[in-house]
Amino acid sequence: xxxxxxxxxxxxxxxxxxxxxxxxxxxxxxxxxxxxxxxxxxxxxxxxxxxxxxxxxxxxxxxxxxxxxxxxxxxxxxxxxxxxxxxxxxxxxxxxxxxxxxxxxxxxxxxxxxxxxxxxxxxxxxxxxxxxxxxxxxxxxxxxxxxxxxxxxxxxxxxx
Numbered sequence: 001x002x003x004x005x006x007x008x009x010x011x012x013x014x015x016x017x018x019x020x021x022x023x024x025x026x027x028x029x030x031x032x033x034x035x036x037x038x039x040x041x042x043x044x045x046x047x048x049x050x051x052x053x054x055x056x057x058x059x060x061x062x063x064x065x066x067x068x069x070x071x072x073x074x075x076x077x078x079x080x081x082x083x084x085x086x087x088x089x090x091x092x093x094x095x096x097x098x099x100x101x102x103x104x105x106x107x108x109x110x111x112x113x114x115x116x117x118x119x120x121x122x123x124x125x126x127x128x129x130x131x132x133x134x135x136x137x138x139x140x141x142x143x144x145x146x147x148x149x150x151x152x153x154x155x156x157x158x159x160x
Contacts, residue, residue: 001013001014001015001030001084001085001086001087002083002084002085003085004033006033006115006117009035009036010035010036011033011034011035011036011044012033012034012036012043012044012083013030013031013032013033013034013114014030014031014032014033014034014046014113014114015028015029015030015031015084015087015104016028016029016031017029017092017096017100018054018056018105020101023101025098025099025100025101026096026098026100026101027058027100027101027103027104027105028087028089028092028100028101028104028105029056029058029104029105029106029107030104030105030106030107030118031107031113031114031116032107032110032113032114032115032116032117032118033114033115033116033117034046034114034115043081043083046081046113046114047112047113048113049112049113056105056107056109057107057108057109058105058106058107058108059105059106059108059118059120060103060104060105060106061103061104061105061106061120062102062103062104087104089102089104106118
């Protein structure tokens, strides 16, 4: 995945279609960040384990995976590995000629393959309560302003 910034350096996120034990549809797993070579025409070197079986703990994300991209065709490069501009499971599925899982996995543990950096954005209950109190106070302020505006209008409409 092209144009990924990690600790002020430009690089790529390494996405791999992995077959899960007991499943027929592969899962796209984001292994993390790889530093980009100085030459844009080269892709980073990936040091992959020799074992064909890999155990990984991943955090699953579903929903809007696309994000923002300026590219018309996010997976235009031919061959593997390829540089892509965004995540589109339908395009990946067509390129692999097989259906994929409807979500993506983000690898959590560090290893020699890539540097995991995904941070899920989760609002805790304290923030939800704070928003509820905020909207309650905004509503209360509207009621108070309306009350005083109507009261003032009542004084202005009285005959002298």
